[in-house]
Amino acid sequence: MTLVAGVDIGSTTAKCALLEAGEVVGKSLAPVGVELVKDAERALEQALAEAGRERREVAVVTGTGYGRFKVKFGQFAVTEIGCHAKGAHYLFPATHLVLDIGGQDTKAIKVDAQGEVVDFAMNDKCAAGTGRFLDVCAAALGYDVSEIGTLSQGARRPVKVTNTCTVFAESEVTSYVARGKDPRDILAGLYAGIVSRSLSLMQRVGVEPEVTFTGGVSKNEGMVRTLEQRLGFKVNVSPLSQYVGAIGAALYGLERTEGTSA
Amino acid sequence: MAAAKPEPAFLTTARDRQREMVEQYYSDLASAGGPKRPVAYMLVGGNLTEIVRSFGFEVVFPEIVALNCAIKHVSLPNILHAESQGYGLDVCGYVKNDLGLQELGGQTPFGRIPPPDLLVCSFSGCYVYVKWWEALAEKYGCPLFMLDVPYMRDAEPQAEDIQYLVTQLNEFIALLEKITGRSFDLAELRKTLARSRKAEQGWVDYLASGKHRPSPIEAYFEAVFYMFPINVLRGTDVAADFYATVNEEVRARIAEGHYPVPEEKFRLVVEGVPPYPSYRTFWDFFRKWGAVSVAATYPKVGGLFDRGFLHDPARPLESIAEYSLGAYVNQSWPLRRQIIGEYIRDFEADAVLIHGIKSCRSFTAGQGDLRDRLIHDHGIPTLYIESDHEDPRYFAPAQIKNRMDAFFESLDRRRGSVPLPVVNA
Numbered sequence: 001m002t003l004v005a006g007v008d009i010g011s012t013t014a015k016c017a018l019l020e021a022g023e024v025v026g027k028s029l030a031p032v033g034v035e036l037v038k039d040a041e042r043a044l045e046q047a048l049a050e051a052g053r054e055r056r057e058v059a060v061v062t063g064t065g066y067g068r069f070k071v072k073f074g075q076f077a078v079t080e081i082g083c084h085a086k087g088a089h090y091l092f093p094a095t096h097l098v099l100d101i102g103g104q105d106t107k108a109i110k111v112d113a114q115g116e117v118v119d120f121a122m123n124d125k126c127a128a129g130t131g132r133f134l135d136v137c138a139a140a141l142g143y144d145v146s147e148i149g150t151l152s153q154g155a156r157r158p159v160k161v162t163n164t165c166t167v168f169a170e171s172e173v174t175s176y177v178a179r180g181k182d183p184r185d186i187l188a189g190l191y192a193g194i195v196s197r198s199l200s201l202m203q204r205v206g207v208e209p210e211v212t213f214t215g216g217v218s219k220n221e222g223m224v225r226t227l228e229q230r231l232g233f234k235v236n237v238s239p240l241s242q243y244v245g246a247i248g249a250a251l252y253g254l255e256r257t258e259g260t261s262a
Numbered sequence: 263m264a265a266a267k268p269e270p271a272f273l274t275t276a277r278d279r280q281r282e283m284v285e286q287y288y289s290d291l292a293s294a295g296g297p298k299r300p301v302a303y304m305l306v307g308g309n310l311t312e313i314v315r316s317f318g319f320e321v322v323f324p325e326i327v328a329l330n331c332a333i334k335h336v337s338l339p340n341i342l343h344a345e346s347q348g349y350g351l352d353v354c355g356y357v358k359n360d361l362g363l364q365e366l367g368g369q370t371p372f373g374r375i376p377p378p379d380l381l382v383c384s385f386s387g388c389y390v391y392v393k394w395w396e397a398l399a400e401k402y403g404c405p406l407f408m409l410d411v412p413y414m415r416d417a418e419p420q421a422e423d424i425q426y427l428v429t430q431l432n433e434f435i436a437l438l439e440k441i442t443g444r445s446f447d448l449a450e451l452r453k454t455l456a457r458s459r460k461a462e463q464g465w466v467d468y469l470a471s472g473k474h475r476p477s478p479i480e481a482y483f484e485a486v487f488y489m490f491p492i493n494v495l496r497g498t499d500v501a502a503d504f505y506a507t508v509n510e511e512v513r514a515r516i517a518e519g520h521y522p523v524p525e526e527k528f529r530l531v532v533e534g535v536p537p538y539p540s541y542r543t544f545w546d547f548f549r550k551w552g553a554v555s556v557a558a559t560y561p562k563v564g565g566l567f568d569r570g571f572l573h574d575p576a577r578p579l580e581s582i583a584e585y586s587l588g589a590y591v592n593q594s595w596p597l598r599r600q601i602i603g604e605y606i607r608d609f610e611a612d613a614v615l616i617h618g619i620k621s622c623r624s625f626t627a628g629q630g631d632l633r634d635r636l637i638h639d640h641g642i643p644t645l646y647i648e649s650d651h652e653d654p655r656y657f658a659p660a661q662i663k664n665r666m667d668a669f670f671e672s673l674d675r676r677r678g679s680v681p682l683p684v685v686n687a
């Protein structure tokens with residue numbers, strides 16, 4: 001049995017997934033600091049600790065994410081676009097489109113039946129519509145981002161929030177709070193804004209079920225529901241949705257050890 | 263580490279010659295201006311270089327000055343100066359570089375740019391041209407000639423459009439006679455056009471060599487350097503001789519097996535103005551993947567000579583009119599798509615890369631749809647990325663590299679390859 005690792009160094013978190021015999025046997029997730037090389041090391045160590053395995057047992061390490069070149073101990077580097085495609089296909093083999101909303105970027109990736117990238121679109125440099133956007137707006141509402149997932153339930157009149165700029169959105173949220181708007185309506189407005197931004201990216205590559213939603217923001221129930229409402233069908237969300245990039249990276253490494261690209 | 267092998271001499275001749283020509287041009291310009299050697303400002307697209315030169319004018323192309331500033335990393339102070347005068351963030355970077363530079367006295371690392379004695383605006387597809395030249399006219403109070411070039415919706419120029427332009431060219435010639443006190447010399451213009459034609463043929467031959475596999479030329483990054491004479495020195499012997507040198511070098515590259523990328527992996531068609539402030543970095547993102555541009559639209563902004571048009575001394579004004587109509591930015595979107603489609607087919611391209619310019623509302627507008635149409639019509643993988651031609655603040659290397667890596671990675675995967683080792687990444 002070959003044990004392989006994928007390490008995904010994103011803009012806000014470092015994730016690691018360990019795979020063996022087609023199963024995820026260990027994982028880790030921690031915020032990144034300024035020393036990405038160390039963050040990458042730590043991510044792998046923590047995943048190994050969770051799995052009760054040793055470093056020397058790992059056959060291949062593949063890096064992905066913005067910090068993929070910081071995974072110095074790794075043998076390979078693949079972009080997170082390729083890895084999300086591969087990882088989403090592994091979790092949901094009928095995936096045609098991956099929507100990944102991470103800390104600072106959003107990407108829509110069209111995948112083929114083998115989990116290969118056909119086309120992709122990413123948000124611009126601005127963090128509007130990403131995880132960071134949600135963090136800022138949750139804070140403006142007086143919540144932590146982890147608490148807001150179900151809060152929008154029962155919203156009756158979602159407000160309109162600008163969806164093009166994080167800074168503007170934050171001040172808008174603050175002004176809605178000051179005007180005594182129901183936080184549920186504000187949140188529903190925020191989700192609608194993020195979803196409409198994401199949809200425009202998705203439409204650039206073509207929306208076709210099944211859609212697999214990944215990244216930190218996919219853990220937010222309100223976001224998932226809003227996305228499903230707009231799409232008109234259910235989307236796939238895995239409990240491992242934050243690890244999809246790392247899983248994809250591990251799978252690439254596995255391919256390499258097996259010498260195939262299937 | 264082994265010492266890098268010196269480049270064979272045949273690989274540096276054209277490049278050295280190009281550098282000399284640019285230096286010579288700017289050093290000649292520095293002393294120009296006034297009645298003896300008046301200066302005309304012109305735009306690249308649809309320009310009237312031959313006519314203006316036949317009246318003894320020196321020619322300044324502020325777009326080219328701007329790109330030279332950007333590539334030499336001195337555009338930002340000019341841009342910031344223009345912004346401090348009230349030009350907004352979304353105003354074309356060429357315009358801001360030029361107006362900022364003018365206000366700051368016209369000094370660049372490659373020489374002083376003299377103020378204009380005449381402004382010639384060839385309105386060929388970009389409406390920004392008009393406002394830009396009006397701003398210059400207001401500043402310098404010199405004559406402004408507006409050449410109104412009809413937009414091209416048909417593949418062939420229409421007789422009425424040519425006639426409309428010839429009428430304007432006659433008015434222009436009358437204005438030049440009045441300004442300079444010289445009479446128009448048709449025989450001289452014909453000679454100038456014959457030299458232009460020779461240079462154009464040489465340029466076309468150079469561009470066609472991108473069809474060779476592997477390509478002996480870099481039809482975007484290298485051609486952008488080599489388009490200088492076709493835009494700036496057209497009508498001179500220097501330009502025609504230069505392309506003879508370049509083509510000799512191309513033949514030597516093929517004979518000796520020296521190609522822009524040692525192992526050609528991906529053949530690209532490139533559309534869009536380059537990110538001049540990060541030119542080398544951007545080029546490296548291609549080279550790293552063994553990607554070479556085999557054809558590109560941008561080097562044709564000064565004329566689509568590769569599509570059969572050459573200046574004709576036998577039909578001087580008519581052919582200048584046809585030339586102006588044929589500026590790339592003056593082509594309608596269906597025509598631009600058709601040109602790109604033919605490049606994809608004729609140059610056997612694997613993919614298309616579009617570089618959009620944040621502050622450009624003419625060349626760039628429509629490129630998002632272009633991407634979709636190319637994918638749809640030709641089934642060709644197409645990547646759109648965006649930064650700026652002048653403003654270094656818009657070039658985000660990590661993001662751009664990430665998109666390009668992902669794009670090339672996916673092309674590579676389609677060929678059944680496995681991930682890149684980190685050492686090469």
Ligand code: SF4
Pocket residue numbers: 354355356357388389390391535591619621622623624625626651
């Ligand atoms: S075409 Fe674009 S880059 Fe060129 S002058 Fe017009 S706005 Fe500027």
